[in-house]
Amino acid sequence: SQQGEEDPQALSIQEGENATMNCSYKTSINNLQWYRQNSGRGLVHLILIRSNEREKHSGRLRVTLDTSKKSSSLLITASRAADTASYFCATDARSGYSTLTFGKGTMLLVSP
Amino acid sequence: DTAVSQTPKYLVTQMGNDKSIKCEQNLGHDTMYWYKQDSKKFLKIMFSYNNKELIINETVPNRFSPKSPDKAHLNLHINSLELGDSAVYFCASSHGRDRSLEQYFGPGTRLTVT
Numbered sequence: 575s576q577q578g579e580e581d582p583q584a585l586s587i588q589e590g591e592n593a594t595m596n597c598s599y600k601t602s603i604n605n606l607q608w609y610r611q612n613s614g615r616g617l618v619h620l621i622l623i624r625s626n627e628r629e630k631h632s633g634r635l636r637v638t639l640d641t642s643k644k645s646s647s648l649l650i651t652a653s654r655a656a657d658t659a660s661y662f663c664a665t666d667a668r669s670g671y672s673t674l675t676f677g678k679g680t681m682l683l684v685s686p
Numbered sequence: 687d688t689a690v691s692q693t694p695k696y697l698v699t700q701m702g703n704d705k706s707i708k709c710e711q712n713l714g715h716d717t718m719y720w721y722k723q724d725s726k727k728f729l730k731i732m733f734s735y736n737n738k739e740l741i742i743n744e745t746v747p748n749r750f751s752p753k754s755p756d757k758a759h760l761n762l763h764i765n766s767l768e769l770g771d772s773a774v775y776f777c778a779s780s781h782g783r784d785r786s787l788e789q790y791f792g793p794g795t796r797l798t799v800t
Contacts, residue, residue: 607788609791611727614793614794615793615794616690616776616778616791616792616793616794617729617776617778617789617791618791619788619789619790622788660727662729673719673731673734673742673744674731674789675731676721676728676729676730678726678727678728679727681727
């Protein structure tokens with residue numbers, strides 16, 4: 575079954591506001607990655623957080639990981655219209671197939 | 687310069703036809719992947735090749751056959767196309783077999799089967 579599940583499915587905010595997306599997964603992982611997909615484009619890697627890390631920052635992005643709850647969150651601060659995209663979490667399971675498993679994504683709309 | 691490229695970008699064809707999608711990466715990566723993204727944006731791995739060797743083959747119908755002539759190319763051939771094959775197909779690559787590394791995606795090929 576699918577490893578990652580993002581929440582919410584869709585999020586609409588105004589420019590300047592913060593956007594928080596959550597990802598839950600089911601099995602133990604080695605790491606969790608977040609990707610962005612602009613409409614009609616391929617996925618772009620944003621950030622990777624390892625299972626022994628709790629928080630990671632990259633520019634306006636902040637990712638947290640709670641392995642006890644099997645969940646992660648992606649926070650985009652001071653959002654811009656250009657942040658409008660779908661955001662996916664991808665997990666690298668500790669056992670089983672050696673592949674990333676993607677969630678269904680959160681569609682973020684940032685209005686000017 | 688395009689890192690991972692796919693051709694064609696759009697492909698419209700009739701049921702029963704055979705078609706191919708090509709993928710090339712100029713990143714010097716050892717591992718390449720094919721993903722299928724359905725209309726609900728669910729992205730699912732289909733195949734993975736490392737140095738021209740098949741390492742992942744998910745439960746994909748055998749009408750789908752990947753071919754890797756060299757480690758920079760991974761093509762996808764689909765026989766006897768069905769309506770359910772309509773989707774966006776993404777090629778991706780990463781350095782080495784370590785799945786922990788980030789993957790670089792191509793722009794996708796939107797396949798429509800009528």
